Amino acid sequence: MPKEGRVSSPVQIAEAGESQVENEDDINLIVGLGNPGIEYQFTPHNLGFLAVDRIADALKVRVERRQCKALTAQARLGTKRVVLAKPETFMNVSGIAVRELLEKYGLCSETDLIVIYDELDLPLGTIRIRERGSSAGHNGVKSIIGALGTQEFLRIRLGIAPEKRILKPFRKTQLKRVDEVLDKAAEAVHVILTEGRAAAMNRFNRKAGED
Numbered sequence: 001m002p003k004e005g006r007v008s009s010p011v012q013i014a015e016a017g018e019s020q021v022e023n024e025d026d027i028n029l030i031v032g033l034g035n036p037g038i039e040y041q042f043t044p045h046n047l048g049f050l051a052v053d054r055i056a057d058a059l060k061v062r063v064e065r066r067q068c069k070a071l072t073a074q075a076r077l078g079t080k081r082v083v084l085a086k087p088e089t090f091m092n093v094s095g096i097a098v099r100e101l102l103e104k105y106g107l108c109s110e111t112d113l114i115v116i117y118d119e120l121d122l123p124l125g126t127i128r129i130r131e132r133g134s135s136a137g138h139n140g141v142k143s144i145i146g147a148l149g150t151q152e153f154l155r156i157r158l159g160i161a162p163e164k165r166i167l168k169p170f171r172k173t174q175l176k177r178v179d180e181v182l183d184k185a186a187e188a189v190h191v192i193l194t195e196g197r198a199a200a201m202n203r204f205n206r207k208a209g210e211d
Contacts, residue, residue, distance in 0.1 A: 027081045027105050030189060031098055033117040033140035035087045042169045044160040046151050047118040047178075049086050051158065051185040058186055068100035069199065075178045080193040094140040095147025102148070110152040114192065116185055117141060118166065124161025125177040127184045129192070129201045152196065156188055
């Protein structure tokens with residue numbers, strides 16, 4: 001099972017307190033999708049929550065401040081300021097929290113938002129980055145598109161196929177790949193914010209076996 005309190009090596013960034021982030025420009029909102037509640041914590045459908053927790057571990061912050069119907073934390077990632085968020089509205093209405101957070105910080109979904117979530121169409125351990133597109137049947141993404149009125153926001157999709165039991169805990173045999181993909185997600189966010197979207201997509205969207 002992904003370890004609580006683990007500091008992931010790909011993202012070694014200095015922490016920034018909330019007073020350094022609140023009301024400052026150049027903020028990025030990083031949202032992981034999932035369902036609140038201990039019974040869902042380590043399930044495939046909560047991979048977005050787990051990815052945000054992995055990033056928070058590296059930043060040495062805890063995603064626990066309640067605002068805009070979400071649990072949040074604020075920190076600095078390299079030269080960027082970030083707000084990490086896990087909506088508490090349940091998956092199917094995630095868009096409510098995302099819209100309120102964007103409005104609170106005066107952010108633009110097209111340039112300032114990164115959404116991390118599970119993807120049934122990708123094998124477990126696979127990561128893909130997209131700048132736009134439909135929900136492809138993912139209810140959390142569908143809710144965000146509906147709430148924002150746009151498909152223009154960056155997504156980090158984390159594969160869970162062939163698992164169909166998306167609300168049941170991961171099997172022990174899957175945990176090594178889960179741990180690896182959480183590290184990849186944290187690294188992808190770091191690359192996006194420090195090197196740019198194109199560099200991140202070039203690095204993480206390659207198929208298995210490509211150099």
